[in-house]
Amino acid sequence: MNDLKINTSEAKQFVGNATETILNSALKSGLVFEYSCKTGQCGVCKTKVISGTVVELQTQLALTEHDRAENKILTCCCAPSSDLLIDAEDLASLHGIYIKTLPCRIKHITRFSDELIGLALRLPQTAHFKFLEGQYIDIIGPNSIRRSYSVASTAEQNEIVLFIKCFENGQMSNYWFNQAKENDLLRMEGPKGTFFLRDSTQDLVFLATGTGIAPIISILSGLDNDPDFVQSGAISLYWGNRFPEEFFWTHSFKKLQVNVNYVLSRKADNWPHHTGYVQDVALASDHNMAKSAVYACGSNIMIQSAKERFLASGLAENKFYSDAFVQSY
Incomplete structure (x- = not known):
């Protein structure tokens, strides 16, 4: 197996090979690039190849023909076939x-x-589990079934809180909703993902669908509990669901001033809030794109639509952060 040199535009270097993805090689070397699903579906790990060639190890589903024309790749799908320089x-x-x-x-x-259930997990006292609000973990359940869930609790809490939706015929859903009981022993692996707050001084726009609210609760609660944080920009949250009863969380911030918007995707009698799609409602609110950063979590369809719409409205591409929920059974 021949080692190949992979350089970044920041003048950092690590070693890769033609049988392992660029992302995994980077993580093994101690570098952390943007990533989320690691299956080629979300597009978070997209980057540009400045020089060199790659081989595709799995299908780059989130890559468009325009991306390919600009020599962009997904680092979770590609391995080097020569020395590389990537952006x-x-x-x-x-x-x-x-x-x-x-x-x-x-x-x-x-x-x-x-x-829909909420789950609190306790870890061994010696675990010393460290993460950034917004990241996710894998739960390894019965028969070694593995599923990813965003953490809704903060790094300062002594438990891990998850929100879990039931999927019809889902193997892990069958366990959660029909078998799980208090004190069950499981394994978890993490933290994972690069969805976390980058700059708290900007205007912040959060978009969530369904249980995609979990990492956003974690981020906002972390800010609310940070004694050193002083809010200087506007914070807006748009949370979408299909049915009114799916809005299971009510905010109760101590010091944060957050404009919380509940958005129902279909019409319902006596619904007092917004109706439509979260990205449409957010864009209609006329945020100052030059001062804003957008954080989106939930369905991949919502995220791809939101990114396209917000970039077309003037948001810089490097100010859109996302974590797509990719369904597994």
Whole structure:
């Protein structure tokens, strides 16, 4: 196996090979590039190849023909076939945060509806689990089934809180909704992902659909509990669901001033809030794109639409951050 040199536009270098993705090689070397799903569907890890060639190890589903024409790739899908120079940023904020596999037990299960539960997990006292608000973990359940869930709690809490939706015929859903009980022993692996707050001084626009509200709750709660944080910009949240009963969370911030908007995707009798899609409602609110950063979490369809719409409205591409929920069964 021949080692190949991969250089970044920041003058950082690591070693890769033709059988391992660029993203995995970077992570092994201690560099952290943008990523989320690692399956080629979300497009978060998109970067430009300045020089050199790559081989595709899995289909780059989120890559458009325009992206290919600009020599862009998904680092979670491609490996080097020569020495490379790529335009990828190393996220220094994630240095020192290491992925661990840890045992955990179900502390409490809250049933919001037949299709939605909240879960609190407790970790061993010696776990020393460190993460940034907004990241996700993998839960390894019965028969080694693995699923990813965003963390809704903050790094300062002594438990991990997750929100879990039921998917019909889902293997892990069958466990969560029909078998799981308090004190069950599971394993978790994480933290993962690069969805976290970059600059708290900007105007912040958060978009969420369904349980995509979880990492946003984590980020906002982290700010609210940070004694050193002084809010200087506007913060807006747009949370969308299909049915009124799916709005299971009510905000109760101590010091944050957040413009919270509940958005129902279909018409309902006596619904007092917005109707439509979160990205449309947010764009109709006339945010100052030059001063804003957008954080979107939830369905991949919403995220791709929101990114296209916000960039067309003047938002800089490097000010749109996302974490797409890719469904597994």
